[in-house]
Amino acid sequence: MPRPVPVIDDVTLDQLFADPYPIYARLRREAPVAWLPAARINLVTRFDDIMAIERDHDAFPANDPRSLQIKAMGHSLMRKDGADHARERKTLEPSFRPGTVKNYWRPRFTAICNGLIDEIGPRGEADIFDDFAAPMAARALMEITGLVNVDWQDMLWWSQSLINATGNYGDDAAIWSRNDEARRQMDLAINDRIRELRGTDDLSAISGMINAEDPLSEDQVRANVKVIIGGGLNEPRDAICTAVHGLTQSPDQLERVLRNEADWRQVFEESVRWIAPIGMYPRRTARAVVLGDIEIGPNEPLGLSVASACHDESHFPDGDRFDVFRERKPHLAFGAGPHFCLGTWAARMMVGEVAVPELFTRLKNLRADPDQPARLGGWVFRGPLSVPVRWDS
Ligand code: HEM
Structure with missing residues (x-):
């Protein structure tokens, strides 16, 4: 007999921001679909449940009029389904x-x-976040989008304001107003x-969409x-x-x-x-469904916690541990199904090979x-906030 969605009301947004992983472990054990009043979402935390959802887009569409992402950015392909989604995705494929x-x-x-690296090399120390990763990802994204007419610092704050607005589950008015200015x-x-790009054969995303x-x-x-600005900068x-952070914390693995x-x-x-950069993304139930032994009503907002799925002990033993040498298995950091990250190959190249x-x-x-430990934060989007390092210069 399926049970109703359990309510977990002792989890706060601050706790999730500080370190969501112990909370996810508890939810996977006790309430793999749980209504979190603090986030106003039904959080799905097990790998197999998320895969089942991503295989059935009729029952679990990406489009939801309540979506914070639509409010933050307008209605992009990421929150569309079926033919509407496929048509828009096709115009972007040549760039990716x-x-x-x-x-x-x-x-x-x-x-x-x-x-x-030429710029920071002689210094012998840096915060990888501010001094390398942010400008690297922002400048690469200017090229990919075709927005080579802007400053990389603008890309950075636009991206952050879109991310903050998309994760604004606390409905903070200051976050919305900052986002309005970024959108303008x-x-x-x-x-x-x-x-400028109409009629050209440039391979940027803007060109792809207008010249398809x-x-x-x-x-x-x-x-x-x-x-793409919201999803293509913070993540890489x-x-x-x-x-x-992982390699410098584990010198044996680095060696x-x-x-x-x-x-x-x-x-x-x-x-x-x-540490999945997009920790959670939303879906909706189109009708009543049963996941495992939990019954979810129609038109309910779901949060698919891919960060939790990537630590699910049934797929990743000792999943909280950074281990480059663990058995290779498919993970869910890029999502799955029709909305599988379009930027996967660009991210693998930019981050992993360059x-x-x-x-x-x-x-x-x-x-x-x-002398300065790395700091981490976030749950909808999570990552290091500062990674101070040194080297021999
Ligand atoms: C480590 C880097 C990255 C991670 C972990 C990541 C993760 C994800 C995830 C989880 C989704 C699915 C979201 C959903 O279904 O709601 C997604 C979709 C998407 N990502 Fe990425 N992403 C990364 C890098 C990038 C880059 C570099 C770009 C572009 C420059 C990009 C563009 C997109 C786009 C356009 C979609 C929407 C695809 C669709 O709806 O069909 N991503 N990404």
Whole structure:
């Protein structure tokens, strides 16, 4: 006999921000679908339940009029379903396919990365978050989107304000008003580039959407560029920081990686599994459904905690541990199903094949700063907030 969704009312947003993983472990054990009043969402925490949801988009659509993401960015492809979603995704595919990433984006990512390492190299110390990962991800994203007409610092604050608004489960008015200003600025920059890129064969995302055989409207382009700014900057930035944090905390593993006992791609995959940059994303129930032994009513908001799924003991033994050498298995940090991250190959290249190996190869004896520990935070989006390091200069 299925039971109703348990209510877990002793979990606060502050606790989730500080460290959600012990809470997820408890939920996976006691209440794998749980109504969290603090977040006003039914949180789904087990790997197999999330996979079941991602296999059935009729029962669990991505579109939800209550979506904070739609309020924050407009209605992008990420919150559409079926043919509407497929049509928009198709226009973006040429910019993101593995061949484009390898031949077109890789040299650009490498140039950005080397320029940044040239700048910090003589200093012998840095905060990887501010001094490398943020500008690396922001500049790469200017290229991918086609917004080469803006400053990387603008990309950074636009992205952060979109992320804050999308995760604004506490409905903070200051976060919404800051986001309105960011949207105004983004729209001006996007409109300029739409005019310049029409009719060109540039491989940027804006060009893909406006020059496709079945082109998108300018409103659709603006919403999709925002979802790419929101979803394409913080995540690679946080993955770079997590990889550096994980390896510098585990010098034995770092040594083995530098001896080529694991490839950098494994470092990348383990980093995003360990601390999934997008910790949770929403779906909705189109009708009443039963997940495991829990019955969920129709039109209920669901939060798929892929961060929790990536630590689910039934798939990842000792999952709280960073272990580059663990058995390779599919994880859920990039989601699954029709909305599987479009930027996966770009992220693997930017972070796993360019940024992280270049950092450890060029900055000799790169290590954690013994006087300043790394700081981490977040749950809807989670990652290091500061990664102080030193090297021999
Ligand atoms: C480590 C880096 C990244 C991670 C962990 C990540 C994670 C994710 C996840 C979990 C989703 C699914 C969201 C949902 O279904 O609601 C997603 C979708 C998406 N991501 Fe990423 N992402 C990363 C990097 C990027 C980059 C670099 C870009 C673009 C430059 C990007 C663009 C997108 C887009 C456009 C979608 C929506 C796809 C669709 O709805 O069909 N992502 N990403």
